[in-house]
Amino acid sequence: MTAPQQHGLGLLVDQLQRGELTEESLRRGVADIVGWNGQGVQDLLYLQAASSTPAAQVVGMMWVEGGQVKELPPDPDDWPYQTVLAAISDRWSVISFPEMSLLTMSDKEFHGLGFQFILERRS
Amino acid sequence: MADKTRDCEPTLTDSDVLDFCRNGYLLLEGVVDEDVNRRTLEFVADDTYYEPTSILDEDWFMEGVVMNSEAAGAVRCLLGAGFHLPVLMSNHRVTGPYAGTGGWHVDGNYVFSPEVNYLQVFYYPQDTPVESGPTQVLPGSHLIRNKARFMGHLNGIRGAVPTTSPAGSIFITTYQIWHRRGPQSDSRLRNMLKYVYWRTAPPRRDWIVEADFDFATANYGGPSAAFVEQFRGDAKCAEMFLWLCGRHEDYQNLGGQSWPLPAHRNDVPYGLPEGLPRTLSAPTG
Numbered sequence: 573m574t575a576p577q578q579h580g581l582g583l584l585v586d587q588l589q590r591g592e593l594t595e596e597s598l599r600r601g602v603a604d605i606v607g608w609n610g611q612g613v614q615d616l617l618y619l620q621a622a623s624s625t626p627a628a629q630v631v632g633m634m635w636v637e638g639g640q641v642k643e644l645p646p647d648p649d650d651w652p653y654q655t656v657l658a659a660i661s662d663r664w665s666v667i668s669f670p671e672m673s674l675l676t677m678s679d680k681e682f683h684g685l686g687f688q689f690i691l692e693r694r695s
Numbered sequence: 696m697a698d699k700t701r702d703c704e705p706t707l708t709d710s711d712v713l714d715f716c717r718n719g720y721l722l723l724e725g726v727v728d729e730d731v732n733r734r735t736l737e738f739v740a741d742d743t744y745y746e747p748t749s750i751l752d753e754d755w756f757m758e759g760v761v762m763n764s765e766a767a768g769a770v771r772c773l774l775g776a777g778f779h780l781p782v783l784m785s786n787h788r789v790t791g792p793y794a795g796t797g798g799w800h801v802d803g804n805y806v807f808s809p810e811v812n813y814l815q816v817f818y819y820p821q822d823t824p825v826e827s828g829p830t831q832v833l834p835g836s837h838l839i840r841n842k843a844r845f846m847g848h849l850n851g852i853r854g855a856v857p858t859t860s861p862a863g864s865i866f867i868t869t870y871q872i873w874h875r876r877g878p879q880s881d882s883r884l885r886n887m888l889k890y891v892y893w894r895t896a897p898p899r900r901d902w903i904v905e906a907d908f909d910f911a912t913a914n915y916g917g918p919s920a921a922f923v924e925q926f927r928g929d930a931k932c933a934e935m936f937l938w939l940c941g942r943h944e945d946y947q948n949l950g951g952q953s954w955p956l957p958a959h960r961n962d963v964p965y966g967l968p969e970g971l972p973r974t975l976s977a978p979t980g
Contacts, residue, residue, distance in 0.1 A: 618848050618849075618850075620849070620852075622921070622922075629853075630853070631852065631853045631854070631921060631922065632849055632850070632851060632852045632853065633850060633851045634848055634849060634850035634851070635850070641795075641850065643794065643878070644850060644851040646825075648851060648852075648853040648854075651851060679924075680927065680930075681840055682838070682839045682840065682922065682923040682924070682927065683839070683840045683841065684839070684840075684841055684845065685839075685841075685849055685852065685922060686922060688848075
């Protein structure tokens with residue numbers, strides 16, 4: 573459930589607790605919550621992993637939340653996710669996998685940082 | 696045109712040079728005199744242009760910073776005798792606080808190569824604790840190719856280190872090392888002067904030779920191992936070291952468990968280039 577959906581649900585719960593929830597307001601509130609599905613601001617998580625498996629340790633991270641780059645703890649051990657799998661478990665969806673065509677490049681040269689997964693979720 | 700080549704006493708040992716090959720940088724903490732730091736700060740307070748190049752015309756700066764015995768001695772080891780002096784001075788002046796970081800990048804006009812034909816050098820004339828946003832470097836990244844415009848999506852990188860240092864510190868880098876400005880939480884003015892030296896002589900092993908330094912068993916592994924295929928960092932580091940020794944034509948990697956991989960062997964590493972010294976007191980090869 574996205575943040576706007578949680579907010580809409582909270583409004584309905586408030587109305588219920590005050591005894592003000594009507595059939596009409598319930599129908600309108602549920603329609604709004606369903607209508608917000610898939611909407612909200614797209615948050616992005618770039619995770620550079622040590623290998624192509626989502627279980628590999630994350631060696632690099634950029635987190636974009638609410639349209640802004642989020643500051644990360646300076647110590648990588650304090651980053652919110654240590655693997656791609658940990659991020660997936662926290663409602664992030666992978667939208668881009670490591671580019672395997674990079675295998676065609678030289679055995680002796682290395683380019684860029686790790687194996688990049690890009691994930692999204694809505695807030 | 697004035698002669699801008701210089702020589703001085705070498706200060707680095709075999710092990711120091713190999714460390715430079717592994718890490719891609721060398722930090723010399725507090726090597727510049729306090730008086731020179733003070734005069735530098737006064738100079739850049741007057742000349743706030745981002746390229747205060749005229750500071751290179753000041754004898755006290757040339758002696759105290761550019762030809763500082765420890766810094767120039769290290770440059771002399773990595774670039775050889777008759778190295779060329781800087782002809783341009785940049786100053787990265789930032790007044791905090793500044794929550795963001797600079798983007799990771801390699802400076803323009805880089806060449807990824809085992810050759811060390813020029814060095815980028817940074818000088819902090821003031822104390823630069825982590826709160827003042829010292830430059831962050833990624834040790835070992837000089838061995839990993841990248842392009843500045845392809846690095847915009849990078850932020851936190853495991854293994855990156857801030858060049859936190861006291862006033863008068865100089866750090867010497869391979870030009871192509873990945874780096875960025877760190878976040879600054881204090882409100883101080885941070886100056887970081889940046890300049891480049893060049894090689895004019897062919898590479899050779901004319902630094903301080905260690906009697907017990909063994910090319911066969913030296914550890915060529917370094918921090919790049921976290922980002923590349925197993926042992927490829929060792930191979931690249933060894934190639935760079937041999938280039939600096941003037942032995943690049945002898946470099947070889949015969950695959951598998953051959954030199955320069957680290958291993959517990961029962962004999963000389965297979966593939967050790969012929970003629971490389973084991974130690975000064977041992978036979979070659």
